[in-house]
Amino acid sequence: MEDAFLALLRLDRARGGRWGALRCWCGAALDAVVRGGGSRLRATIGGGREHSLDEDGRGGEIMGSLTSDVRFAVRALRRRPVFTLTATLTLAIGIGANAAMFTVVNGFLFKPLPYEDEDALLALYAGNPSLGWSGFDVNPANAWDWRGRASTLEDLTLFNEDAHNLTGGDVPEMISSIRVTPNFLSVLGHQPSLGRDFRPDELGEGRDRVAILTDGFWERRFGRDRSVLGSTLTLDGEPVTVIGILPAVFLFHDGPTDLYRPWGLDFASLARDRHMANAIARMREGASLETARAELEAIAGGLAAEHPENEGWTVEVTTLRHDVVGDLASAASVVLMGAVGFILLMACVNVANLLLARAGGRSREIAVRVALGAGRRRIVRQLLTESVVLAVLGGVVGSVAAVWGARATVAALPASLPPVFDFRMDHTVLLFTVSVTAGAAILFGLVPALGATSPRSDVLRAGRRTGPSRGARRFGSTLVTLQTAMAVLLLVSGTLLMRSVSGMRSQDLGFLPENVVTARISPPEAQYRTAAEVSAYWEAVTHQVRGVPGVTDAGTTQSHPLMGSNWARSVRIAGQDMSEDEARTVRLTLASTGLFEALSFGMVEGRTFTDRDVADAPPVAIVNEAFVERYLGPDDDPLAQTLLGERGWSASVVGVVRDVRERAVDEVPEPSMYLPMLQSPTRSRSLVLRTVGDPGEVLDAVQAAVWAIDGDVPLANVQTMTSLVDDRIGGFAVIGYLMGTFAFLSLLLGAVGIYGVTAFAAGQRTAEIGVRIAFGARREDVIATVVGDGARRAGLGLVVGIALALVAGRAMSGVLVDVSPYDPVTFGAVTALLAVVSGFGLWIPAHRASSIDPVEALASE
Amino acid sequence: MPAYTSLKPHWFHILLSLADANLHGTAIMEEVLERTDRELRLWPGKLYGALREMADAGLITEVDTPDDAPTEGGKRRFYGITGEGRRALTSEVERLAAILQLAHAKGAGPGGV
Incomplete structure (x- = not known):
């Protein structure tokens, strides 16, 4: 029997490795159970035949006694x-x-x-240590040089998100796309399931009118119709040919997208200071992260010497896995x-x-x-x-x-x-x-x-x-101490994290996310060529939307809070004695009238933008509190300041707004500047609406209002601000809730443990307690006897647990929001909770012991 | 007329492997695994249970160990098919053939519906 099993195991291991072996073990175990063969085998073994059916008698004996052990155990447990x-x-x-x-x-x-072979994939970023910048997009021209020069790299691909207006169907749709170099799929080890991959000559201006659709988009928009292959889509008014369709198994970490297109840029003619691409490289066999990093840094150093725009810039190399999974x-x-x-x-x-x-x-x-x-x-x-x-x-x-x-x-x-x-x-x-x-x-x-x-x-x-035995009893009480300590540790950590999550939720974001909905709209360049046409379109849309019942305020911006945009500009402050290169870096937000109201920004002083802040009116700006704090002196009047920029630009500060969390919920506010949309209009904007009641109810009417202006312009990324806030704190919230759940489980297990040990110890002393009661011991004395040891152990556990929790709290302090790692309320509440729970665990058996009838207790001897 | 009650599949395969040679348990298991393209696995419990039951039913019998059989790890027990077993095998094959014919007549199977 053993032989037969070993033969199977050998076969499986040779074919399926460890996984095969595991399957074999599981199968054999199932076989043993299903056959329930133990008894029959034993009957055969013990049947007095000279040769058992089994080829190895000893194996059968072990199997037999094991089966009998299992049966014995099952019987004992069932009793x-x-x-x-x-x-x-x-x-x-x-x-x-x-x-x-x-x-x-x-x-x-x-x-x-x-x-394919993901260990060989690297994520590359640009960094500028002298400016303290890290994780920047790479410059495509530089990256293409890295690709050509690095011997440790097999290939390198560049990608970036893009969006197109798809027209020609029933309704216009804004679809998301990713611009890629033609080798994108081959670097990741994939290929289209239908049609073909991009050709190297499809990169560059005018040559990018081909697209490979993702399986999801193919399904959603075309119902998996194969005839879409070779057909033409109208993207931003241009004809684009569908050349391939990706398999459903192709997933890209940069998020779901509708289609892939080659870059429409000639990398060679691109300025070296335009950082606009994400890079993934595949290492050659034998290369390691370290060798690739060393070589790429050397190449980046060379490029900095060749092109003055690269001054100070270098390359940052990490594994793709680290980049995607994150810290x-x-x-x-x-x-x-x-x-x-x-x-x-x-x-x-x-x-x-x-x-x-x-x-x-x-x-x-x-x-x-x-x-x-x-x-x-x-x-x-x-x-x-x-x-x-x-x-x-x-x-x-x-x-x-x-x-x-x-x-x-x-x-x-x-x-x-x-x-x-x-x-x-x-x-x-x-x-x-x-x-x-x-x-x-x-x-x-x-x-x-x-x-x-x-x-x-x-x-x-x-x-x-x-x-x-005494040893076993001591072991039991040690367990109580250990459990109490662990319960304290988990309860304190869990509570601190949960309080951090609620701290994040109730954190002052600088705006009120409730009842706010945003949508991304981009009027196509083909129809709206000039800045005046774009402004007119947006004026009309905002006006139309404000008329929708339920909408109280509406405004537009190039980037709404928590969108993650990174627009920045360098400014100088008139009157402050500093040279050109000492300019202040500030975040830039372009805001239309109505935006501050829609987001309920709080004004510290001055005014918001009005309809009078048009292109030919005096340029104005609004700054935030962080700007005032960081860049102005204590006696400076913010409203008396003038900001200076490049090419003679200047604007007077007309208002100070409270700090707004722009990128993350728990970020430190950065100095920011707001400029009126009418003085520097952008094409793509977020439409931001505040509604009375549930924003979901007005969405259809809003969409109709936008299409009343131009039925060919789609709305994208329609979302409520609260869902965006939830998403930003989502990962942390999950951790908090999980820790909370674990804390609850630990409390449950701890209580059961304390109860179990005490009840057992009391049960063992039934006779002794009976004698004591017979001799006139008071109930309180009996309870004290039973509880005494357990209470001491639990108390010790509490102390140890609090000490551990203090250490753990210090380790967690970096991620805690709005709550101190030594928060006395948390520690106090946890201690009290555990004391109560342990008290119950101790009291129930003690109470039972104190009500023992001495006659019965002694008779049971 | 072939019987319409079928032989248990693993009994059938054990009989089939013993049709042209006397084999020991592990060899039967390996032969079946190989022949069925690793589809049918006779786990030890199932195999030895079946061998005992089949011996009781008179379909197979224990035979002398061939002189050239390796003896390491103890003496192996060899089995051979009996006349009864051969009849059961033939009847099962006829039954399957009849089903195959029927299926072809109805257009089922490869190339059919």
């Missing part, structure tokens, strides 16, 4: 359903939390990105896995406790078996089998719970997460769960098993039911 249920659920919580968390972490950290996901993975590890440990501790209690009760039975000649190893194995059966039960229930837990967690992840992560369970998760289960079984099973079988001759001589 005590409450114990079994408690232990199974406790383990299911521990194993389930781990499996669910690992499923998510596995998706982030261990599963490969959906690109937050990695750090959070470690923290959350640590938290679920604690939960599992607590669950194991609880089950070990329960087993200890049982082993105590069974010490006489075990002693008899030892006296009758059963080997210690045999009994330990028997007890361990019970643990394994329990762990398997817990593992199965936990895995089912894990599927739900992982699904809920993934559903809560922010929508802006790159779509390349695969959070489905796979063999790694299975392997992890199996090892966790096995580890748990050994962890909670071994100590009680060894303790129960340690040689104790007094057990039989004593002639009465005895409790566990």
Whole structure:
């Protein structure tokens, strides 16, 4: 039998590696269970035949006794359903939390990105250390030189987001596209499932009128009609030929897009200071991140010498994986896995406790078996089998719970997460769960098993039911301390993170996101050529939209808060003695009239923009508080300042606005400047509306209003401001809620643990308590006796836990918002909560002990 | 007229592998795996359970170990097909052939509907 199994295992391992071997083991285990063959085999083995059916008698014997151990364990567990249920659920919580968390972490950290040989892919950025700038887009001309010169790179591709107005259908649509170099798909190791890839000569001005559609767009817009291949789309008024369609499995981390097109730029003629592309490079075989970085930095140094515009600029090289996964996901993975590890440990501790209690009760039975000649190893194995059966039960229930837990967690992840992560369970998760289960079984099973079988001759001589050994009792109380400490740690960390999340939500963003909706609109260049035409279009749209019932304010801007735009300009302040190159860098936002009202910006002093701030009126600007604080002296009147820029530009400051969080919810506000849209109009803008009541209700009317001006101009990225805020704090919120859930589980497990140990200890002392009561002990004394030790242990646990939580709080201080890592309220509340919960855990068994009827207690002896 | 009650598939395959040679358990398992293009796996419990039941049913019997069989790891037990087993195999093959004919007549199968 063993031979047959080993032959199968060899075959599977040769074909499927470790995964094949694992499948073989699982199959064989299932086979053993399904056949229930143990009894039949034993009948055959013991049947007195000279040769058993089995080719190896010993293997069969082990199999046979193992089967009998399992049956024995199942019978023993079935006799005590409450114990079994408690232990199974406790383990299911521990194993389930781990499996669910690992499923998510596995998706982030261990599963490969959906690109061929992703380890060889690098993300390249431009950086300028002398200016303290990092993570900038690269200059395409420079990047193309890196590609040509670097021997460590096999290839390099450039991409950037773009958007087009698609017309010619029933309704115009703004579609998202990604501009790429023709080698884009081949660098990532993909190809179109229909049609062809881009050709190298399709790069450059006028040669870019080809597109490859994504599977999602093909489905959505064309219902998977193959005849779209070779047809022409009208994008921004230009004909573009569809040459290919991507497979559904192609996912790009830069977000979902509708189609890919080559760049319509000639890189060679592009100025070297235009940073406008993202770069992904594929390393040659044998190259490493370090060698590639060293070589690229040297090449960038050379380019800085060749082209003066490159002065100070260098290249930043990181792995694509690091670029996509980011530091937050990695750090959070470690923290959350640590938290679920604690939960599992607590669950194991609880089950070990329960087993200890049982082993105590069974010490006489075990002693008899030892006296009758059963080997210690045999009994330990028997007890361990019970643990394994329990762990398997817990593992199965936990895995089912894990599927739900992982699904809920993934559903809560922010929508802006790159779509390349695969959070489905796979063999790694299975392997992890199996090892966790096995580890748990050994962890909670071994100590009680060894303790129960340690040689104790007094057990039989004593002639009465005895409790566990002193060592086991001490182990039990140590567990209580440990559990209390872990519960404090998790509760404090969880509470601090949850409070940070709510802190972020209630943080003053400088604007009111409620009831605000935004949409991106870009009037096409073909119809609106001049700045005056663009301004007229926007005037008309804003006017029309303001007339929609339910809309209270409407304005436009080139970039609304939290959109992530990075427009900046250098200005000088008139009267401040400084040279040209000492200019102040400020964030720039172009704002129409009505924008400040729509977003409810708070004005500190001065006025907002009005209809009088037109192109030929005196130029004006509004600055924010950070600008005043950073760039003006304490006695300077902000409204008396004039800002100077390049080419003779100047503007007088007419207002000071409160700081607005422009890019992230928890960012430090930067000095900013607002200019009136009418004095420097842009084509693409965000339409920002404030509504009374739910913004969703007016969307159709708003869309109709926009199309009343021009039915060929689409609205894109229609979203509410609150959803944008949620998305920006989403990742952090998920971490906070998970930690909160884990804290709750730890509280539950901690309470069960304290109750279990105390109840067990009290139960063991029933006779003693009976005698005491018979001799007139008061109830309070009895309660004090029972509670005393447990309370001391729990108190010690609280102290240890608080110390640990202080350390953990310091480590977390970087991510906490609006709450101190040593927040006395949190610490106080957690301590009080645990004291109450432990109190209950202690009081219930103590109360029961104090109501013992002495006659019954003594009679039970 | 062939019987219309079928033989258990793994019994059928075991009989088939013993049709032209006496084999031991592991060899049967490997032969079936190879012949079915790794589709049919006789897990140890299933295989030895079947061998016992088939021996009880008189379809196969234990035979002498061939002299040239390797003996490392203990003596292997070889099985051979009995007359009864051969009849069961033939009847199963006829049954399958009849089904195949029927299917062809109805246009099912490769090239059919």
